[in-house]
Amino acid sequence: MSNIIEIEGLSKRYGDLVALNDLNLTIDQGAVVGFIGPNGAGKTTTMRILTTLLQPSSGTARVAGYDVAQNPDAVRRAIGYMPDFFGVYDDMKVWEYLDFFAACYDIPPATRHGMIDDLLGLVDLGHKKEQYVEGLSRGMKQRLCLARTLTHDPQLLILDEPASGLDPRARIEMRELLRELQNMGKTIFFSSHILSEIADVCTSIAILEAGNLVAHGNIEQIRRQLRANRTIHVRLLGEREPLVNLLQTSPGVVHLQTDDLPADSLRFDFSGDDVALSELIQTAVSHHIPLVSFREEEHDLEDVFLQLTKGVVN
Amino acid sequence: MTNLPLKPTLWHTLRQNPVTLKELRSRMRGRRAFVVLTVYLLFMSLFLALIYLAYLTTSGPGGSGARDAGKIMFTAVLGMQIFLVIFIAPAFTASAISGEKERQTYDLLRTTLLSPSAFVLGKLLSALSYVVLLILASVPLQSISFLLGGLSPEELIISQILILVAAVTFALYGLYCSARMKTTLAAIIAAYGGALFVTFGTPLIAVLITLITGAAFITTGTVGWVTEATLTYLGLTLSATNLPATLVLSETILQQENTLLFYTQSIRGHSVWLFSPWPLFILLYALAAWLLYRACVRHVRRISD
Ligand SMILES: Nc1ncnc2c1ncn2[C@@H]1O[C@H](COP(=O)(O)OP(=O)(O)OP(=O)(O)O)[C@@H](O)[C@H]1O
Ligand SMILES: [Mg+2]
Numbered sequence: 001m002s003n004i005i006e007i008e009g010l011s012k013r014y015g016d017l018v019a020l021n022d023l024n025l026t027i028d029q030g031a032v033v034g035f036i037g038p039n040g041a042g043k044t045t046t047m048r049i050l051t052t053l054l055q056p057s058s059g060t061a062r063v064a065g066y067d068v069a070q071n072p073d074a075v076r077r078a079i080g081y082m083p084d085f086f087g088v089y090d091d092m093k094v095w096e097y098l099d100f101f102a103a104c105y106d107i108p109p110a111t112r113h114g115m116i117d118d119l120l121g122l123v124d125l126g127h128k129k130e131q132y133v134e135g136l137s138r139g140m141k142q143r144l145c146l147a148r149t150l151t152h153d154p155q156l157l158i159l160d161e162p163a164s165g166l167d168p169r170a171r172i173e174m175r176e177l178l179r180e181l182q183n184m185g186k187t188i189f190f191s192s193h194i195l196s197e198i199a200d201v202c203t204s205i206a207i208l209e210a211g212n213l214v215a216h217g218n219i220e221q222i223r224r225q226l227r228a229n230r231t232i233h234v235r236l237l238g239e240r241e242p243l244v245n246l247l248q249t250s251p252g253v254v255h256l257q258t259d260d261l262p263a264d265s266l267r268f269d270f271s272g273d274d275v276a277l278s279e280l281i282q283t284a285v286s287h288h289i290p291l292v293s294f295r296e297e298e299h300d301l302e303d304v305f306l307q308l309t310k311g312v313v314n
Numbered sequence: 315m316t317n318l319p320l321k322p323t324l325w326h327t328l329r330q331n332p333v334t335l336k337e338l339r340s341r342m343r344g345r346r347a348f349v350v351l352t353v354y355l356l357f358m359s360l361f362l363a364l365i366y367l368a369y370l371t372t373s374g375p376g377g378s379g380a381r382d383a384g385k386i387m388f389t390a391v392l393g394m395q396i397f398l399v400i401f402i403a404p405a406f407t408a409s410a411i412s413g414e415k416e417r418q419t420y421d422l423l424r425t426t427l428l429s430p431s432a433f434v435l436g437k438l439l440s441a442l443s444y445v446v447l448l449i450l451a452s453v454p455l456q457s458i459s460f461l462l463g464g465l466s467p468e469e470l471i472i473s474q475i476l477i478l479v480a481a482v483t484f485a486l487y488g489l490y491c492s493a494r495m496k497t498t499l500a501a502i503i504a505a506y507g508g509a510l511f512v513t514f515g516t517p518l519i520a521v522l523i524t525l526i527t528g529a530a531f532i533t534t535g536t537v538g539w540v541t542e543a544t545l546t547y548l549g550l551t552l553s554a555t556n557l558p559a560t561l562v563l564s565e566t567i568l569q570q571e572n573t574l575l576f577y578t579q580s581i582r583g584h585s586v587w588l589f590s591p592w593p594l595f596i597l598l599y600a601l602a603a604w605l606l607y608r609a610c611v612r613h614v615r616r617i618s619d
Contacts, residue, residue, distance in 0.1 A: 051425050055619035072617075073427060081425045087417035091340035103332030104426035148422070 004029045004078075004156050004187045005050065010059035012045050012211075019045045021211040022059070027189060029155070032182050034198040035191040036305065037208035043191040044084055046208070047160050050189075051081040064155060077105075080149025084160040084191075088133040088141055094120070095129045097144065098151060105152035119147040123177065139170040146177065157181065159190035163197070175201050195305040207305070231297040232277075235265045237290035246287060252276050264292075332428065333436025334443075341444060354448060358394060358455055362387045366462075384464025391456045392473055395449055396557055399481045400513055402448075404488030404505040406441040411492040411614070412501045430614040434489065434607065442485050449477060468574060472592055473561060480557045483599040484509060486606040493613035516556050520549060539582035546581065546588065554594035564592040 005027040012020040020042045027033050037043050048054035050061055052072040061068045064078035088097065098116045107115070120126045123143040128136060136144060142162065149157055162178070163171045178188055178201050192198050195205070199219050207215040207222070215222050236243060240258065244266065247253045252272035261267060270277060281294060341347055369383035414420040423433065453474065459465035488505040495501040527545060553559035564574075567590045571577040575593070578585050 048421075052617065053421055053424060055617045069617075076425050076427055079425070081422075083418070083421055085418050086422055087419045089336070089340070089417070089419060091343055092336070096336070096339065100332050100336045101422075101426060103330070103335070104423065104428040106427055109330075145422075152427075 002028055004064055005189065006062040007046075007050075008060050010046070010049065010061055011057045012042070012049065012054070013057045018211050020049075020056075023208075023211070023213055025206055025213060025216060027187065029187055030182075030185065031203045032178065032188045032201055033190070034195070034202040034205040035189060035208065036193070036195050036198075036205055037191075038193065040210075041208040042211040043208055044160055045211075047081070047158050047189075047191065050075075051079060051158055052076060077152065078155050080152070080154040080157045082145050082149050082157070082159045082162055084164065086145055088136075088144070090132075090134050092133050093129070094125060094131055094133055094136070094144060097133050098148060101148050102151040107152060115151070119150055122150070122180070123147045124173075139166050139173075142166065142170075142174070143177070150181075154186075156187045156189065159188065161191050161193070163192065171197065230270055231267060232270050233265070233267050233293070233295050233297055235292045237264070237292060240264060240266050242287065243284060243289050246284060246289065250280055250283070252280070267297075331432055331436040331439065333433055334440045337437070337440030338443065341440070347444065351448065351451060355451055355455075358391065358452055361390060362455060362458065365390065380462045381464045384459035384462030386464075387462070388456055388459040388465050388469070391452050392477075392561065395452060395477045396480075396561070398445060398448055399477055399484055400509050400557065401506070403442070403445045403481050403485040404491070404509055405502060406445060407437065407485045407488035408492050408501040408505040409498040410437040410441060410489055411610075412495050412498040413492075415496060416498060424614075430611045433614055434493075434610045438482075438485055438489055438607075441489075442481060445481050445485065446478065449474075449481065469565065469568070472564065472574070476557065476561060476592055476595060479596050479599050479603075483603040483606070486603050486610065490606045490610050490613075493610045512555060513558070516552055517559060520552050523548075539584045539586075543581050543584070543586045546586070550589065550591050551594065554591040554598055557595070560591045560595040564590045 003026045005025065007023055007025040010020055010023040011018070023042075023046065035043050035046070045054065049056050050063055050068060052068050052075050055069070063075045066074040066078070068075050089100075092100070095116050098119060099112055102112045102115065103109075117126070117129075120129055123146055125136075125140060125143055125147065128140065133141070133144065142165070146159070146162065149159070163174045166174060175198070178190070181188060182201075190198075195207075199205070202219070204216070204218045205222065206213060234240075234243065240263065244256065244258065247256055247266075247268060252270055253268050254271055255269040257267045270280075272280075281291075284291060284294075365387050366383050369379045369386075372379065411420070414423065453470075456465075456470060460467075460470075487508055488501070491501040491504040491508070492498070495504060523545075550563075553563050567577065568574060571579075574590055576587055576589050579588050580586070
């Protein structure tokens with residue numbers, strides 16, 4: 001069983017609104033998958049279907065080999081879920097909170113004590129064991145909720161924006177925690193709005209936009225997918241007119257820009273590959289065009305994100 | 315990996331239901347629960363002492379005065395118990411499930427392996443345990459009536475059984491409202507609406523029926539004994555849906571006909587079998603409790619769409 005999540009043709013409609021449109025996605029065992037998309041893209045909807053909380057309009061989803069609709073208990077056993085918004089009980093101590101959920105997962109009382117200590121150690125809340133949950137800070141509650149998802153040692157963690165509302169330091173700690181969980185052999189499927197922040201923990205990312213999966217793969221694949229249209233910056237000595245004339249007749253050059261740039265610079269988008277680009281430079285040199293710099297604009301990950309999700313969400 | 319069905323036995327549910335444990339832990343934590351219990355008992359004792367003193371000063375010890383005092387004290391405690399069962403029990407449970415929704419803890423629970431029936435039973439037991447504690451705590455006070463001679467063991471036992479059965483049914487009704495409604499406010503309104511209806515609505519309907527049929531009697535002159543017997547049965551059945559009516563009527567029948575179950579009465583020259591309403595009450599309320607429980611579990615199990 002190498003695919004722990006298998007989603008086929010999954011759709012979810014709320015009245016006229018299509019929250020999820022024919023989603024197909026598989027996730028390998030042991031992967032750490034970032035689920036990225038702007039507000040309202042359908043991330044939470046997908047996760048709620050996977051965690052047996054929501055009925056899909058059509059399509060199927062299987063978790064650890066079990067259909068979420070046919071076999072919800074087996075699915076629940078396999079996953080630990082942390083929702084985007086969640087509450088905690090008042091009048092409950094930190095260890096009681098974990099003890100309660102362990103009991104809900106039928107963990108025998110004898111094994112709970114050691115396990116609770118281990119989990120609190122993992123999320124760095126060991127010193128808060130006897131305190132009331134309501135007295136914890138937001139970040140601590142988030143970590144406690146993460147510990148809660150681990151009480152029954154699930155294979156798969158589904159975390160809906162685990163880093164939302166955390167300060168920069170806590171976000172880094174959360175990332176470290178995810179890495180640790182990956183080392184423990186967990187498959188992690190988590191959502192976020194911020195691509196650059198999670199890129200280095202993920203083994204792959206899935207980008208969702210208005211209910212459609214627009215990209216899925218590892219970061220490099222997605223970058224390459226974008227390189228179909230790279231942006232080139234050129235600076236040269238003297239007039240740019242000769243180069244402009246040359247570029248206008250060259251294949252692969254699209255969207256030539258000179259406005260709002262200094263008189264010695266220009267910018268264009270190029271749809272060819274590396275070979276074509278190299279040929280273009282040689283042609284320019286052979287026409288005695290005095291190039292000073294010729295560089296490709298580095299797409300940072302946020303640009304990737306913005307380019308993939310061109311604001312289709314209304 | 316096999317998919318083990320998680321059907322908890324009743325014993326398992328009673329003994330180690332995580333929901334019951336959690337709720338009782340937080341309810342009994344701190345002094346509030348004990349303060350409420352103490353104040354409640356003090357208040358009841360004071361009230362009963364006043365009744366007793368009033369009778370003592372008017373008729374002296376012994377004799378029929380003490381008997382009457384015993385009766386009144388019993389009735390006073392019973393009235394308090396009725397109030398507890400009809401208005402406090404559903405209030406305890408009406409927030410049980412909707413509160414989880416409002417606090418956004420419901421989804422966390424529903425992704426665990428906790429079965430819907432264990433969840434519903436856990437909530438029910440934890441709410442009931444406190445109400446039953448308050449009811450049982452007042453039984454010793456009621457027993458004073460024994461000493462005064464105004465009360466028979468049957469009266470005490472049957473009244474307490476009725477109270478407990480009603481407590482379960484009203485608590486389940488509150489729980490059902492809580493499972494149905496999104497907010498606790500809506501659940502409490504629905505729970506009180508229902509409780510008020512069965513307490514005051516059905517007697518009102520009975521009165522209306524009596525007035526209408528009474529008018530019919532007058533216009534048509536006499537009616538046959540069959541019609542009158544049918545109406546009597548209808549009235550008895552209707553009163554078996556109402557806790558105070560069942561208690562009063564069963565007591566009256568015990569006093570006048572000297573029976574706990576059946577008696578005959580002559581209606582227009584025909585001898586008719588009639589019954590004391592309390593067994594029917596237990597039957598109806600147990601049935602309602604079962605149906606409400608099933609409905610609760612169904613609601614909790616349902617995956618939202
Ligand atoms: N219960 C509901 N009823 C109606 N529409 C809903 C409901 N839940 C979600 N939606 C709609 O479905 C779409 C997807 O919502 P979803 O919560 O899955 O987005 P998301 O990607 O998690 O967004 P965010 O980043 O803001 O959390 C949104 O347009 C939302 O308005
Ligand atoms: Mg969301």
